Amino acid sequence: MGGLRTAGDLVARMQLTRRMxxxxxxxxxxxxxxxxxxxxxxxVVMWDVRRELGLGTIPTEDTATTxxxxxxxxxxxxxxxxxxxxxxxxxxxxxxxxxxxxxx
Amino acid sequence: xxxxxxxRMGDGSLVRMSRSGIEAEVRDGTEAAxxxxxxxxxxxxxxxxxxxxFASPSRFTAVDIGDEVVLTSDGVGSQDVGSRxxxxxxxxxxxxxxxxxxxxxxxxxxxxxxxxPFEQATxxxxxxxxxxxCNYGAxxxxxxxxxxxxxxxxxxxxLPLGRIDDARAAQEAAxxxxxxxIVYVAEGMYEAGADGINLxxxxxxxxxxxxxxxxxxxxxxxxxxxxxxxxxxxxxxVLGMHGELEYEGVRLAGLWPEAQMRLAAQAGAxxxxxxxxxxxxxSVAWNVARACTIVKPCSRAAEIPVHMNGGMGVGGVPMHxxxxxxxxxxxxxxxxxxxxxxxL
Numbered sequence: 001m002g003g004l005r006t007a008g009d010l011v012a013r014m015q016l017t018r019r020m021x022x023x024x025x026x027x028x029x030x031x032x033x034x035x036x037x038x039x040x041x042x043x044v045v046m047w048d049v050r051r052e053l054g055l056g057t058i059p060t061e062d063t064a065t066t067x068x069x070x071x072x073x074x075x076x077x078x079x080x081x082x083x084x085x086x087x088x089x090x091x092x093x094x095x096x097x098x099x100x101x102x103x104x
Numbered sequence: 105x106x107x108x109x110x111x112r113m114g115d116g117s118l119v120r121m122s123r124s125g126i127e128a129e130v131r132d133g134t135e136a137a138x139x140x141x142x143x144x145x146x147x148x149x150x151x152x153x154x155x156x157x158f159a160s161p162s163r164f165t166a167v168d169i170g171d172e173v174v175l176t177s178d179g180v181g182s183q184d185v186g187s188r189x190x191x192x193x194x195x196x197x198x199x200x201x202x203x204x205x206x207x208x209x210x211x212x213x214x215x216x217x218x219x220x221p222f223e224q225a226t227x228x229x230x231x232x233x234x235x236x237x238c239n240y241g242a243x244x245x246x247x248x249x250x251x252x253x254x255x256x257x258x259x260x261x262x263l264p265l266g267r268i269d270d271a272r273a274a275q276e277a278a279x280x281x282x283x284x285x286i287v288y289v290a291e292g293m294y295e296a297g298a299d300g301i302n303l304x305x306x307x308x309x310x311x312x313x314x315x316x317x318x319x320x321x322x323x324x325x326x327x328x329x330x331x332x333x334x335x336x337x338x339x340x341x342v343l344g345m346h347g348e349l350e351y352e353g354v355r356l357a358g359l360w361p362e363a364q365m366r367l368a369a370q371a372g373a374x375x376x377x378x379x380x381x382x383x384x385x386x387s388v389a390w391n392v393a394r395a396c397t398i399v400k401p402c403s404r405a406a407e408i409p410v411h412m413n414g415g416m417g418v419g420g421v422p423m424h425x426x427x428x429x430x431x432x433x434x435x436x437x438x439x440x441x442x443x444x445x446x447x448l
Contacts, residue, residue, distance in 0.1 A: 001172040001202050008202030009236035012174045015409040015446065016203075016237060016300050016332030019374045022173060022409065022446035038170040056235035058197050074235045085330045088231035088297035 004058050007033070007040040007050075010082060017084045032082050053081055109159055112431040114384040114391050116424035123159045126389050130154045133386070133393030141340070141360050141398045150396070150442050157438050158389040164433045167440050174447035176375065176411050178241055178304040178336060179207035189230050196236050202447075203237045205302060206230060212245035213285045214254075220289060224296035231297040239332060240293040241302030244286060244316045246309035249278035256281070259345065275312035275346045279319070286320035291327070300332020300374065307364075308338035310345030311356035314364070318351045318371045325372025335368050336377030336413055337361070340398055361402035369408045375447070378402050379413040384423050388431045392420035395435075396442045403443040411447035412439050419448075 001008030007029055014025035026037040033053065039045040050057050056074025057064050064070060069077055072092055079086040108120050121129070130151055138145040146154070157165060167173070180201065181191020192204045206227055208216050216223060223240070230238055250258040256278050259271035290301045301324065307314035314337075321333055342364065344357025351367050359367070361378035368376045380395035395412075403410045417423035420435035436448055 001174055003200040003202045003236055004196060005200045008172075008174060012176070012202040012237050013299070015174060016334070016374050017330050019408045021406065025409070041170065041172040060197070071235050072232050087294060087299060087331065091231075091295070091297040
């Protein structure tokens with residue numbers, strides 16, 4: 001679908017986590033993002049949507065600024081916006097909470 | 105003009121055919137599949153669409169805008185340039201795939217077990233740097249458990265001696281060992297932050313290999329209800345190396361993709377990947393028609409996403425280390441259009 005250029009990674013997460021077939025997964029992601037399913041593979045539409053919602057973009061100087069969420073930062077937002085568990089985000093939270101308790 | 109349409113054979117070599125020749129290939133391919141797998145041949149509309157795709161002389165073809173599907177993989181990157189994490193980043197940021205998969209050169213669960221801490225460390229670093237889902241993949245690869253390298257008797261040596269019961273007992277012992285190893289690696293990857301686990305080339309050693317994959321999936325799903333679990337098959341038909349093994353009352357030997365998918369879904373898989381082997385002596389058009397015919401009952405009946413295997417020697421893609429893009433794009437588009445796939 002185009003991965004980070006579009007919403008391919010988000011639809012893939014719906015399939016992997018919710019076991020949704022493609023039409024259902026596209027509809028679910030589109031609903032969450034407030035776009036049409038056909039927009040999910042359009043890099044021009046998704047460029048704005050991803051940056052506005054903090055869903056991550058290609059992390060080069062041509063496509064991202066310091067204000068853009070990237071990688072693990074973006075995955076925190078993806079988990080919240082799509083309302084699905086992202087294992088690396090959970091693990092990140094577990095590790096940082098543990099350190100927070102130790103420093104308290 | 106009609107006699108000079110460039111097209112490909114299953115070994116990747118370029119040949120030229122007329123449109124009527126391509127149509128004959130497509131019809132022969134679907135009829136061969138229908139006879140072999142005891143399924144319905146493709147209908148006239150589907151056959152006509154395949155002919156249109158393969159009668160085009162264009163270098164590349166693709167699905168209609170809006171019909172794009174998700175791409176998953178059995179490992180990404182060459183592991184020859186930079187680090188394995190660089191491979192994953194390149195696929196995310198340059199190739200722009202929808203998912204990536206971290207893998208070890210020795211792509212089987214058994215050899216990964218002793219190096220799991222190193223694999224976990226790589227996965228953990230990768231997860232900090234990637235936005236798209238990153239799975240971990242390997243093969244059940246039941247043959248790894250046989251003598252002289254493994255602990256159980258080698259059924260490939262026992263069967264020619266007529267020691268059927270011993271061969272079956274060896275396979276059953278190997279299943280138990282493989283399931284433990286697959287689950288062990290999956291648990292480690294879950295802890296490291298992986299988005300899912302891929303059991304690739306399942307059934308490569310026959311029905312016992314497929315049983316190990318199903319039982320492992322069942323245990324992984326019971327422990328992690330929301331985690332990604334992908335299974336990709338080794339071939340179109342489960343070989344009966346044991347012959348009597350069952351999963352949930354279904355005999356595994358001889359299963360075709362629809363029945364394979366039903367058991368994978370029952371075990372708890374998130375994504376099922378059917379595999380149909382390529383006949384290198386036939387055209388890509390013939391192979392694609394055959395593959396679509398075999399997988400159509402599977403994709404129509406699926407309750408979980410179906411990501412058909414499309415790569416060197418499966419799914420109509422030529423059996424060559426550098427499969428030509430004209431053939432890859434035609435095979436991919438044809439399978440997505442005809443089968444209404446959820447991914448590749």
